[in-house]
Amino acid sequence: MKTIPVVENVLKLNDEVALLNRRQFRQAGVFVIDLIGAPGSGKTALLEATLKALVGRCRAGVIVGDPATSRDGERLVCYCEQVVQVNTGHGCHLDANQVRQAMGRLNVAELDLLFIENVGNLICPVGFDLGQNAKVGLFSVSEGDDKAAKHPHLVLAADILLLNKMDLLEHVSFNRDRFLEDIRHLRADVQVIELAATKGLLAEWIDWLLSRCRVR
Numbered sequence: 001m002k003t004i005p006v007v008e009n010v011l012k013l014n015d016e017v018a019l020l021n022r023r024q025f026r027q028a029g030v031f032v033i034d035l036i037g038a039p040g041s042g043k044t045a046l047l048e049a050t051l052k053a054l055v056g057r058c059r060a061g062v063i064v065g066d067p068a069t070s071r072d073g074e075r076l077v078c079y080c081e082q083v084v085q086v087n088t089g090h091g092c093h094l095d096a097n098q099v100r101q102a103m104g105r106l107n108v109a110e111l112d113l114l115f116i117e118n119v120g121n122l123i124c125p126v127g128f129d130l131g132q133n134a135k136v137g138l139f140s141v142s143e144g145d146d147k148a149a150k151h152p153h154l155v156l157a158a159d160i161l162l163l164n165k166m167d168l169l170e171h172v173s174f175n176r177d178r179f180l181e182d183i184r185h186l187r188a189d190v191q192v193i194e195l196a197a198t199k200g201l202l203a204e205w206i207d208w209l210l211s212r213c214r215v216r
């Protein structure tokens with residue numbers, strides 16, 4: 001019988017480029033965060049507040065992915081000099097090659113922290129290694145309390161989980177205990193930080209970030 005070639009790992013090429021990215025990030029001494037969350041969960045708002053809080057404490061840059069527009073990049077460039085916007089078109093996630101191209105537009109040696117705001121999507125960004133040091137999963141109370149249970153891969157892959165828009169908790173029907181229970185069911189050990197990005201309530205998150213920088 002004739003044998004046909006089988007592509008066993010469609011992510012293999014991505015993983016190879018991610019490895020190159022990771023090596024380059026390590027050489028530059030930059031800690032890299034892949035921020036994953038649904039559209040509108042507050043990824044850019046969190047980065048705006050985070051960059052503001054890090055001024056004078058840590059040199060940060062951002063790669064931000066969106067299907068279209070540079071609106072997030074324009075918001076973020078107010079708070080840090082090194083920002084690159086990647087437009088993914090029909091693509092619903094960032095891949096290692098796009099990050100590699102964006103890196104070429106940054107001076108990573110001048111950074112302590114690099115945030116990658118992934119395309120708003122809770123599914124495929126989880127599967128694409130970008131060369132990051134940590135994956136951060138962002139949920140918000142306005143999305144519904146079932147999102148962690150519905151997206152176990154993000155919960156399982158994340159180094160830390162964030163729950164944003166806590167200021168809206170009393171105005172929406174979000175069962176916080178149920179949300180946290182779903183997470184504990186999947187991952188007993190993962191740290192969950194509650195915050196409100198637009199209210200500047202993010203001290204615990206900033207401590208976590210600074211502890212990562214120091215670890216390096």
Ligand SMILES: Nc1nc2c(ncn2[C@@H]2O[C@H](COP(=O)(O)OP(=O)(O)OP(=O)(O)O)[C@@H](O)[C@H]2O)c(=O)[nH]1
Pocket residue numbers: 037038039040041042043044045046066072119120121164165166167168195196197198199
């Ligand atoms: N009340 C409240 N609103 C918030 C908070 N964080 C973000 N928002 C609002 O939520 C909306 C979406 O925020 P963005 O930061 O644009 O969300 P995003 O995840 O970057 O969205 P995409 O990039 O489109 O996927 C904006 O109107 C924000 O002002 C919060 O902590 N509290």
Ligand SMILES: [Mg+2]
Pocket residue numbers: 043044045072117
């Ligand atoms: Mg955004």
Ligand SMILES: [Zn+2]
Pocket residue numbers: 091092093124125
């Ligand atoms: Zn995708």
